[in-house]
Amino acid sequence: MANRKADVAIVGVGWVGGIIAAELTKAGLDVVGLERGHDRGVKNWIDDHDELRYAIRYELFQNSANETWTLRHHMGENALPIRQLGSFLPGTGLGGAGVHWNGQTWRFHPRDFTMYTSTVDRYGASAIPEGMSIQDWGITYDELEPYYDKFEYMAGIAGKAGNLKGQIRPGGNPFEGPRSREFPLEAPPPTEITGLFVDAAKELGYHPFPGPTANLPKAYKNPDGIERGPCTYCGFCERFGCEVGAKADPIVTVIPVALKTGKFKIIDYASAFAIRNDGKMGRSVLYYDGMGRVQEQPADVIVLGAYVFNNVRILLVSKLGKPYDPVTNTGVVGKNYCYQTGGGGASGWFTGRRFKRYMGSGANSYVIDEWNADNFDHSGLGFIGGGSISCGQSGARPIQSLSVPPGTPSFGRDWKVAIRQYYNSAISIGFQGESPAYRYHFLDLDPNYRDRFGQPLVRITFDWEPNERAMVAFAGQKTLELMKAIGPDHIAGGPGSLPAHYDTVPYQSTHNTGGAIMGADPGTSVVNSWLQMWDAPNVFVVGACNFPQNAGFNPTGTVGALAYRAAEGILAYHKKGGILA
């Protein structure tokens, strides 16, 4: 027997699910959240700095023994299952990946939303490499700005506006789009480490600015009345839940707002796998409960707010929306899978200088944006795109933060001596590059491998392409130039590079995007600018799966903005129905 019908059923209770639940329940709707994990919160993480448990053994992440993905680099290859987590770390449990993130809260550039048009306008269509399938988002930065603002004030983001209502302001990012108002909180000052980066960047003529952070530098009360205390700079953000609630996550911000209304019900251990539908409307969500039994949650409106892969898989399993076929270049579900491009960083080690690297917070960084997006002239470079360059102090945990200069033995006495010498003397500069879409990078259902419930795994077809390889080589020269200006005694860096093939083993980024992309044309996108499915108007699909391609910044700020916009769209749809204009 099916559960009682809800106004809205949401799959996944992370940032997307939490934001939408809060907005809809405040407006009086009854909402059910289907969470495949379980309840948890700050109480679970107090004094729990267990790096083995959380960072090495992946306590907060999807269990790849239960559900994973298969990967192939191109269509001629047999896809194989990713048996262990590595390259990316999707979360599971209440709050989703919003619990273990670092708190870097960016807005994408205005050009990012019009990447195809902007590139053609500036360089001509021939600048877009063959096979690259970038497209515009169907929404502009200006249209999304109010929702960015809403997310930042809800989460309590600290930063410095570089563009306030069109006026460029010193100390902020001069390349960002116009903000309607300042950040809710002032950015923390540079640390000794990030201060070296700031000085070097200025010396080279750049405009360094504080990275927008969701790690509260001081106590904050948000517009919903939620109060949180300041960060203790313990350095256990990434891969950990925040033990004091200073890092904005859904559990300490939006979920309690929804629960307080009495209109939000969360069903734990509910692994959604399909939307029952008639091809035109979604009727209910089918899920496995904690005992592995199929259950059904009917609703007037269905929201897919899970991780990229899960949203796409549910659409494909449900046969909702036309699956993408790269050969005929038709269909949309699974199209434009993208990632994040690293590989252009530089590292340095001082012999006579010691920092307090063990202190920090996940988004405690200073950044330059000169080499990101289209902020520089690409004429003659042979590639398009770029990325942000940053220097952070996010803490230095005792296992994964041991950093030694090149040439140091990887074990034994000399290694131990070097660890002792350099643990507190290292500095790194990172490059986080764009990942453009390609016709042959996509998601579909694997024909051979299934999860513990017998549902097909998502198959990823992806590899690094020459455009990004050239971009990374270029970026590595810039980070090396910065590191030389900082002047440590040992430096590792130079033209950045990527392996011969994308490798799922080393951790790189959990910024997987695409597969249910947004746009203005039903023929090339899954959802419209309200994240409403073209093919089923009562189904909303929300998250980084909506990105037509990925930008050179962390995605969460944009995911949050899209969630607020979707909530507004759902309310409008609930009142009058139809495809929203």
Next chain:
Amino acid sequence: MSTEQRPSPELEPYDGRWVAVRDGAVVAHAADEASLRADPAVREGDLVFPVGDPPSGFYLVNV
């Protein structure tokens, strides 16, 4: 669905080397950038880049 190959070059044989790519194919390779650029087979407009693990280790892009 066909198993058509993507139009990108196979780079595994060039691990640790610099390559020049034109129209999706490797047209030259060398041990370092200077040697590659000095190769007459390399033309202006070719994409030139190294293949392999980055020099500083893979920078961890924060989640």
